[in-house]
Amino acid sequence: MAKNPNAYKLIAQNKKAYHDYFIEETFEAGIVLVGTEVKSIRQGSGSVKESFIRIKDGEAFIYNMHINPYDKGNIFNKEPLRTRKLLLHKKEINKLVGEVSTKGMTIVPLKVYIKGSLVKVEIGLARGKKLHDKRDDIAKKDMRRANEREFKIKNI
Template sequence: MAEQKNANRLISNNKKAYFDYFIEDKYEAGLVLHGTEVKSIRMGKCSIKEAYIQIQNGEVFINNMNITPYEKGNIFNKDPLRPKKLLLHQSEINKLAGQIAQKGYTIVPLQVYLSKGRVKMEIGLGRGKKLYDKRDSIAKKDQKREAEKEFKVRNLY
């Protein structure tokens, strides 16, 4: 039972981030949320597909992260798209701010998960892919799928 408690439970994943960016560095950040938002996330009602991260006045915020209002929350529900603060160490924030000052770098949300009962977000420092890089990713994915299909067919007989 103790092993199950420490396991991370994935809530939302941003697969598109790996397709659009080369992820060079990953960080784990806590989220500042209100009670009904946490309950809604525990039910899996969270989306980070259109979300983006900004650094303002030495603090990190995630914008456009959609947390569906908790159905039993009535007046305590907050705006689903309100900016939410991410909790990182100041040294990590300074490092990220220095990196995104360079051309082509951005901070992207990768996944939201529960860790030891707390809502955490994995963010990545990403460098934008060019069109030919994306085509290369698609070609590799197709090649891998074909190889798995061939392997499966070969092992059936």
């Protein structure tokens, strides 16, 4: 039985990013990890809630991404919040640099997942939301939930 090459196992998701930002475009990036970090991620322990991405000297780095130390890793474990390099094509990095230089744009990590045998990070080019935009989104979600609830009651 062949596995689906597009299948992936979600490790961590940054739901707050969708609440705080308009995601304009997404990119898939590899991440440079050591062996114990990969094992820890395969166990499902990682977080991108407080993390952010900066581009420095033509390379992308993710800061504050938390990966729990591997249980059986002893001396080979690295610091949980260390800065890690992201693997992107030069053309993608140049596009991100150009977009971020415009006012109000930033790069946020959206999710971490395992695709095949590789650990990937989905990053998004984002524009910050204002308070009224957030309120509009919450009102739309509430309306959608109410409609779904009403539809479910009618069809029972």
